[in-house]
Structures are given as C-alpha cells and as structure tokens.
Amino acid sequence: MENKTVIQVNNLEKRYGPLTVLQGLDFEVKAGEFVALLGPNGAGKTTLLRILATLSRPTSGQVRIASCQLPQAGTALRAHLGVVSHQPLLYGDLTGEENLRFYGKLYSIGKERIQEVLALIGLVNRKDDLVRTYSRGMQQRLTIGRAILHNPSILLLDEPHSGLDQEAGETLDLVLREVALEGRTVVMTSHDLVRAAGLASRVDLLSRGRIAASTSTGDMGPNELVAFYRAGLRDGGGA
C-alpha cells in the first residue's frame, strides 16, 4: 500500500494566454506520503494544486490521481480529495456546524461524522456561532474540518498557515499531524521551510514551473533546509 503511486503527473503544462505557469512538470506522490511543495511566489505551486484538485484544466500533459485520469474522471475523483485553499471556503452567515452540514449534504455525509469532525478540530463549543465571528485560526481549523469531512484519502493544502499567528499555527500543525497519521496522502504548499519540513516526509522545490529539487526531510536541520532551497533555486534558475 505504502509504495503505490497515488498522484502521477507527467509533462504537465499550464498556460494562461501567453504566460506559461507550468512547463514539462513531472511529479509523483506515493500513498501515505506527506509532501511539501516549496518555491518562490509565481513558481506555480497554487496552479499545480488547483489542477490536482480538478479546479483547473491542464493545457497539456497527463495527470492521474487514485487511478482516475484527469480531467475526464473529475467528478469521481473529487470524492477522494480534500482541499484547503488560500481562502476558507466557508460561509460567514452560517454557523460552524451549518457549514459542515451543508458540505456534508453535498458529500452525502451523516450527522455523526459532523460531530466527530467538530470534536477533532476542537470547535464543539463554538459550533453554533456564526463563522464570521471566528478568529482566523478557528476558521482555518473549520476549513480543515470541511476538507476531511468525507474522509478523503488525499489532502491538498495550499499554504494553510498563511495569516495565522504562532499559536494558531501550532494548533493547526497538531490537527495536520493527526490527519496525516490517519494514513492520508498529503500535498501541501508552503513558504515556511522549517514548518513544512517539520510536517512533511518529503520536500519538493518548484521553480519556474517545474520541480527543481526534491529531498526527504529525515534529519535535516534548518540550515540544511535553507541550503537545499537556495541550491535548488540556483540550479533550477529561479533565483
């Protein structure tokens, strides 16, 4: 199970008019891996994640996730995907529980699972409050809850720590670790090298639309991480 390839991307290209965001990108993730995608702004991290999430069509190339070929099998694949993006994807005028209940109906999820997720993300006490009254950290926890509501086998996280203070970030780390321990495959983009390496089992560096370097995090210290990042950008032509 551990060695099975869950995400396979070959020669992926994405263009917006004259602008090429991804060019000839190859990327592979095995079942149960936690991969952090690093890279400077504009490297194509969000674009790659949006393609994997079926929110954007590739211009060319092959994308295969959980035996589903994109974009043809998008609807079937979405049942296996949990996505956290820059924005919370939550309705401010609904309570925390109502938000989960709404998404639960779209995913045909029962009420028990909603209570289970609320407990997991630590929002049972605030479940009846409107989401617009939540702090950024609480919103992000609810966003994670929405993403794992249907028990997806693959989680795609686009800079989940952005806008969070130190304490909220650490709480989110705990939730993410718990979620990853349940055997899910996770791909996360981040600008925070140390935090990403602390969570992920592998770090890939994206530069100028392709993977410039890749390493397993193992015992890497902060200095080694920075060195890896700089060398990757230099070799990939991104710096």
Add this chain to the structure above:
Amino acid sequence: MRSYFKAVGAVIWKDFRAEWRSRENLSAMLVFALLVILIFNFALELDLDTRASLSAGVLWTTFIFAGTIGLNRSLAVEKDRGCLDGLLLAPVDRSVIYFGKAVGNLLFMVVVEAIVLPVFSFLYGFNVFQPGFLGVVILGSIGYTAVGTLLSTMVVQARTRDILLPILLFPLTLPVVIAAVKASQGFFQNTPLAEFSVWINILVAYDLVFIAVAMMVFDYVLED
C-alpha cells in the same frame, strides 16, 4: 438521482439560510422594486387607457431590474469568499450548482414579486390575482433567472461584473421580456386568451431552451 436533488436542495437551503441572517439581497431587491413601482406611478400619472397598455411594461421593468440586483450578488457572494471553489470541489455533477443557484434566485425573485404585486394592484388598479397572469409571472421569472444565473456565473470572474451582467443579460432576455409583457397585457386588458396565447407559448419554449442550454454549457463556463 435522489442524491442529485438532495445536493440541489442543499445549495438552495444554504442560500436561504445565509440570506435569512444577512437579509442583504432580498431587502435590496424589495426596496428597489417598490421604489420603481412608486416612481413610475407618480411620474407617469396615466389615464385609464394608457395605463392598461403601459402597466405591464412598468411591472416587468421593475421585476427585471430587481432581479438583476439579486443575480449580481448571488454568485459574487460565492466568489468573494472563495466558496465557489468549495462548491466545485463537491463530487456532484456541476449542473447541481447551476440548478441550486437558479432555483434560489428564482425563489428570491418570487418572494419579491409576491410582495410587489399587491402594491402594484393597489396603485395601478389591476386585478393581479388571476391564475393565468400569475403563471405568466412564474414563466417569465424562470426564463430570466435561467439565463441570468448562467451569465452571472460567466461574469463573476470579471472586475466589471456589476456592469457586465446587465449589458449581456438584457439583450439575451429581450424575447422573454417582450413575451411576458404582451401576455401580461392580455390579462390586464381582458383580451381573449387565444389572441395572446402565442406569447405564453414563446415563454414556455424560451424557458425550456435556455434551461437545456445552461445545463450543457455550465461546466465550461466554470473553467478558468
């Protein structure tokens, strides 16, 4: 099929629940519609003959302008908080989103119409509580929201969406407006149904064609 309708119902439930709390959309539509009806009433000061021929136009102009306010906000709310992506990530056919939003928009429009019609009846002196006329109101509203929901989804990515929507929507819904005005006029002037039933047929055909077209193209409209 049951899960399809359950998902459509969830989108409608969510829109109504959020609207019940904020009351942003309905109150804006309603206040605008009532103001237009009042302004036309005092501005035109119509005699009885002119009133019979113009009032249907006044009524539909009101419905359409008020409806456009609702359509503009309906998808903008989803886009501004990124919730459109949340809907697109659901493992359901994307026509679910279209139907959910379209039925929600239609129900908002019908709520506004239900409040505006008695006021219109009082000010303009027409009996609007005729089943045939109410049927025309529903058919016209279906056509308008069917096209409007599709177009508001198309323009939601644009910076100028507030201006762009009416520019695209009004020409495309011209047939439905003309047909609705002519059919309403028929009821207001107590014309025999056979003389204006062609307009009702046009409304039915327009509704069917545009709902079918919207279902076919909605997936493409959502792509970036």
